[in-house]
Amino acid sequence: MKILIVDDEQDVETLFVQKFRKEIKSKVLEVMFAFSGEEALRLLGAEGSPEVVYVFSDINMPGMTGLELLEKIKSRFSHIQVSMISAYGDRDNYEKAIKSGAKGFFSKPVDFESLKQEIAELLTNK
């Protein structure tokens, strides 16, 4: 299963790769990274019908925000699940995200256990 993480902080990649080390090593999970909303769309678009089934995106990023990315993904690739990850755990962003079709909303610091659970659920439902 392929997932895409979108965050402008580059160290997020290292963090995710290390956190999901076992899953990645055993090829249960394939993780892609994009450091902006624009790059994320490029990556998804390049694949034609993308294999990515789940996108986790930060909300506050320079350029396209995570919420804008969410709407674009939902309109172009409706089968892809999208969840938001934000340091600003406020109700406003939460409501906007859920309204635009986000599956979940994780606030930073990311609770990797709940994230793992979310991904495990996807794997079993596959």
Place this chain on the structure above:
Amino acid sequence: MKPEKETMSTSELISKITELEEHIGRLTKQAKSDVSKLKDEQNRADEAVNDLKLIQQKLLQQEKLASLGQLTAGIAHEIKNPLNFVNNFSELSMDFIQEIEEELDKLNDSPEKENILELLSDVKSNLHKIKHHGSRADSIVKSMLMHSRGGTGTMAPTNLNDLIREYVNLAFHGMRANKNPINVDIRLELDESLPKINLNAEDFSRVILNLSKNAFDAMRDKIAAKGDTYKSILAVQTQDLGDKVLIVVEDNGPGVPDEIRDKLLMPFFTTKKRTEGTGLGLSITHEIIKTHEGTLEIESEMDQYTRFKITLPKSTT
């Protein structure tokens, strides 16, 4: 007045003079009262100008505080992100070391293995320290954000006594479940005839929690100093004061020295040991009370009591 004749009798003259004198007297009196009226007016004008100046200063202060608050929130957010990395990576590395140790267990014993395990245990303890201090910084940042942003709840008519019962209890059990629990006699003297008070329950519950927690911490110190002869008591009272309600949170702990009483409400001021307090509890408490248009007073006598008196208006806008 009639035209005066050249010849006037003495008595006539005297009566005329008296009349004139009386007239002058009346005028003088009038003038004096006019002057005093003018002085009154001037005083009132002066007072109004003074009030205006005070309000202006207050506004300026509030504006400064508001922008300071925004700045704090901004800084706190900027610090939060790198701090999350510090905490996450240290935690992750601890997990890895755990795994390494498990793998090493499968290898044959040797002096080299012994040495590696020893070093790993040091690295693990260092990572624990990084995580511990990172979490400390994180809790400070969180408090700062809470400070500048305030809660998210809304003002609603609330049963103050119920809120106090719930949160004093919560503070007590929280303290009992944590490090160094102490025995405390909790005495609630709540005026059950209180009407519902308009307040932000989410925020105000923090006031009760903070004050209770402070009392427990202070009394713990006294227990450490005095031993079993001292019985710690936390008393919480509510009272109807007509247009206001009074909440008193009193402990019989060590008391607050005069010289630091004024500093208690300042952000980052703390008497607690380095890692135990953020120094923001009371300043947040004060902030919340102010947003409820209430007041906070601190009374204390060394070795006798510390008393926090909160007044809240019955109806806030």
